[in-house]
Amino acid sequence: MNTAYEDPTKTDMRVAAEIAIDQAGFTLVPEPVRVAVPAGLKMVGSILGDLQSLDANGRRTFYYLRSTPDLAIPKWIANLARASHAIAAGDLYIVVTEASGTFIDSCRDAGAGVLRLTEDGVFEVVLDYRATAPRSMEEAREARVTALRRNMERRVELRRVDLDARYSQAATIIAGMDEGAGDRYVSQFDAWYRANDDWGAEMSRRIDALGPRSSAADIADVEALVEAGPESTETS
The missing domain is CATH 3.40.1350 (Trna Endonuclease; Chain: A, domain 1)
Structure with a gap:
């Protein structure tokens, strides 16, 4: 079962x-x-x-x-x-x-x-x-999209590591804050972790959409979004 x-x-x-x-x-x-x-x-x-x-x-x-x-x-x-x-x-x-x-x-x-x-x-x-009959991308373009996906996955992981490190230091940082400010600081991490996961999922969907009909400009547009990184979605 x-x-x-x-x-x-x-x-x-x-x-x-x-x-x-x-x-x-x-x-x-x-x-x-x-x-x-x-x-x-x-x-x-x-x-x-x-x-x-x-x-x-x-x-x-x-x-x-x-x-x-x-x-x-x-x-x-x-x-x-x-x-x-x-x-x-x-x-x-x-x-x-x-x-x-x-x-x-x-x-x-x-x-x-x-x-x-x-x-x-x-x-x-x-x-x-x-x-239907499957079509293949040109090898160079396929390699470019593969590299783009790896870069996106690397950025998601690096962002997660950064958040983990900052969260581990939260107790020290909020020690000098009043209770309300400390709670608000810690609660931000939930939103940042979610934003990181959401960014990764959205970039993955955009990369999936890059097929044989995609132009070099289409790929460049997604590359620019990936270069901006998940940090671009963080709100303070």
Whole structure:
């Protein structure tokens, strides 16, 4: 039994998607099969999805449920979508309730299909998996985006280390303050830690959105935001 926590919104979406799979005439797979990505594709992972189905001919479909809107297909799913075309494991779809044009373009470039789960509980094909073909960025641009992500992650970690160090000194700093001022000083740390995490999540989404259609200027815009760092979100 899987006891891992799942967001209630995603749980509701899972139930609705299971009904939509049945309505589409497919058979829901009760125990999804994990398909390992061969080492030759130079990535580590496996294709599993949140749900799987089989059609009358035994062709498998993997469904990745996204209960909240994304700017672009998350990089880890994009990698699996590209791999799915190379190993012919089956169709891979992102299931959403709404999707922007930018999101759909990013799925097309990664080779993932898109299904919209309607209010009537059926699937609407927004992007047919079999009509997609993964595209790759130029190597130099891919390396630039990879370096950008590493820089962002490094800045989040450095900011966290800095906050930890300052928090550890808080007792000494507030010793000379009155009680109210001391409490206000300490309470600021909760906001700063949250701001750091939020900044990292937002930068990660922006980096995910940098795909083959992104220009050098698009990448430069995100690089500038990362260079400003999470400190730019701190309020005193």
